[in-house]
Amino acid sequence: MDIFRIEGEAKLSGKIKVSGAKNAALPIMAATILAPGESILDSVPNLSDINVLIELLGSLGAKVWRDQDKKLHIDTDSIDSFFGDYQIVRRMRASICILGPLLARFGKVEISMPGGCAIGDRPVDMHIRGLKALGARIQLENGYIIATAPDEGLIGADIFLGGPFGSSVLATANVMMAATLARGTSIIECAACEPEIEDLANFLIDMGAKIKGAGSPRLIIEGVKELSSCEYNIIPDRIEAGTFMAAAGITGSRLEIENCNLSHMMAVVDCMQNMGTTIEKTQTGCIVSHNGPIKATHITTQPYPGFPTDLQAQFMAMLAIADGNSVITEKIFPDRFMHVAEMNRMNANLRKEGCSAIISGVSGLSSAPVMASDLRASAALVIAALAAKGETIINRVYHIDRGYDRIEEKLNSVGAKIHRESI
Ligand code: UD1
Numbered sequence: 001m002d003i004f005r006i007e008g009e010a011k012l013s014g015k016i017k018v019s020g021a022k023n024a025a026l027p028i029m030a031a032t033i034l035a036p037g038e039s040i041l042d043s044v045p046n047l048s049d050i051n052v053l054i055e056l057l058g059s060l061g062a063k064v065w066r067d068q069d070k071k072l073h074i075d076t077d078s079i080d081s082f083f084g085d086y087q088i089v090r091r092m093r094a095s096i097c098i099l100g101p102l103l104a105r106f107g108k109v110e111i112s113m114p115g116g117c118a119i120g121d122r123p124v125d126m127h128i129r130g131l132k133a134l135g136a137r138i139q140l141e142n143g144y145i146i147a148t149a150p151d152e153g154l155i156g157a158d159i160f161l162g163g164p165f166g167s168s169v170l171a172t173a174n175v176m177m178a179a180t181l182a183r184g185t186s187i188i189e190c191a192a193c194e195p196e197i198e199d200l201a202n203f204l205i206d207m208g209a210k211i212k213g214a215g216s217p218r219l220i221i222e223g224v225k226e227l228s229s230c231e232y233n234i235i236p237d238r239i240e241a242g243t244f245m246a247a248a249g250i251t252g253s254r255l256e257i258e259n260c261n262l263s264h265m266m267a268v269v270d271c272m273q274n275m276g277t278t279i280e281k282t283q284t285g286c287i288v289s290h291n292g293p294i295k296a297t298h299i300t301t302q303p304y305p306g307f308p309t310d311l312q313a314q315f316m317a318m319l320a321i322a323d324g325n326s327v328i329t330e331k332i333f334p335d336r337f338m339h340v341a342e343m344n345r346m347n348a349n350l351r352k353e354g355c356s357a358i359i360s361g362v363s364g365l366s367s368a369p370v371m372a373s374d375l376r377a378s379a380a381l382v383i384a385a386l387a388a389k390g391e392t393i394i395n396r397v398y399h400i401d402r403g404y405d406r407i408e409e410k411l412n413s414v415g416a417k418i419h420r421e422s423i
Contacts, residue, residue: 002401004394004408006385007417008367012253014414018241018260018285019045019405020234023094023310024196027173028203028234029053029074030097033062034105034177035207037229038075044234045405046070048398052092059085060098076229084111086143092402093170096124099147100174103136104181107149113140121335126161126168130175133159134182156184156223165332166303167192167217173200180209182223191219194304195264199235206230238264239310240404241285243379246314247411248288249277250321250387255414260285267307271299275318296324296361301332313339313380320348321387322361329356338373339380345370346384346392367392372399379404386416 020043030053032039044050054064054072060082063075082102089095089112102109113124124145128138131147135155138147156179161171172192177200179186191197193215201214207230210222241260248255249272262269262281269279274297277290296319301309309332319326320343330336334355344350345368349360367390372378378400385392397420400407408418 001395001423002397003421003423004382004385004397005419005421006382006392006394008385008388008390008392010251010386010416012248012251012255012411012414012416015256015258016244016410016414017258018236018244019043021196021199021237022047022049022403023169023194023239024199025050025234026053026094027097027170027177027196027200028232029057029072030101031177031200031203031207032074032229033057033060033076033079033098033101034181034204035227035229036077038073039229040231041072041074042231042233044072045237047401047403047405049092049094049402052088053095056084056088056095056098059088060102079106082106082109084109086112089114093122096127096170097173099127099145100131100178103131103147103149104154104178107153108147110144110146113143113145124171126163126171127174130159130161130171130188131178133157134175134178134186152183154178154182156182156186156221158187158189160189162190166190169194169197172197172219176201176211176219176221177204179221179223180204180211180227184223186221186223188219188221189217191217192303193217195235195238195261203230203232206232235264236261238268239308239376241265242268242308242311243314243383243404245272245277245279245288246311246318246383247386249275249290249294250318250383252290252292254287254289256282256287257285262286267305268311271297271307271315275322293323294318294321294361296322296326298327300329303332309333309336310376312336313377314383316350316357316359317343317380317384319359320350320362320384321365322359324361326359326361327356328359331355339377342370342373342377342381343384346388348384364389366390369393369395372396375399375403379407382407382411382418386411
């Protein structure tokens, strides 16, 4: 198991480049199942979550490889299994993305239920509801979802896809992918508007799908008989970019972030500005600089275009040393506060109250041995450690490898001192 040793009180400067978006790459990789032949995906980040999906696609019979330019090739001609094994699916919830494409193209699929995770209960009822509306027969047996399409294929339908916490990103992805091959027109109301869903829609359109309204809460999908494989470039990862912004902010540094689309990050930029950080747009991204104390602020996570839940923990690290008191309210995953106890070990003064965290700013953080509990919480501990006094040890960094492509190499290239050790 790897750990990070992080020297605190870092000062960062220079250029740091954001990789392709994990949360766009995963559903797009699954969407290649919809068409025969070989699709080629550029800017797929090198992450363990991506490797889990590569393994899952391989277990279905697809051929998946990277070429010398690091482009990912997926050849779906040899798919001959429609079974998503628990042993693979339990390692990553986004494995559920193969449900809609397998059902739409092959008419049958059996996949393990993904189960909960450290950030809380994560049901899949909206995925199932949406696919049932398209005519799928779905049973839950022995922890598996068993789905079949009618003999004549899925049928277009009007679907309201809202849930208790608003829209669902991957339920929208699954139902949209399935609807591309359904007979007739589907309308998905209360669809997720995340840029990653828009990117998936653009990929599907390049494959020959007819989709209108991507990026808005109403998707109109006219089913087509078949789709064709294609080549596609994935958008930059707005969560990785936001993590680097928080790293610059907490260390009072100036960083140039390359390959970052600020138009996907307006809530994040607004929040950084409220905290006293300056953000200037450049041709390929932005320059983030912070001088003086961090100003306290209030943040509420919401579906896009609101502030992303995937940056909640990293911004809590920044607010931990703000001048004053802040409140962060989590409206997507009410239990996503595993990092609170770990950051308190570093001298933060955080208190969880229901689905909020009350943050009393302290004058500085101090190092401590801490435990990464999930992907974004571990990124927050890295951010906190960069500013803390002394050397912080972060255990279980495999969580961070799920979603960040060489984070320690990238941060070290701008002046951080993060050492990875295998213990
Ligand atoms: C995606 C992202 C994840 C991000 C999350 C919210 C990927 C691979 N993952 O996860 O990084 O944190 O969006 O922005 O893109 N819900 C239900 N029933 C369902 C599905 C979801 O009640 O069938 C609830 C969830 O418990 C949660 C809310 O809806 O409270 C939003 O979750 P959802 O958007 O589905 O998250 P994911 O798509 O799994």
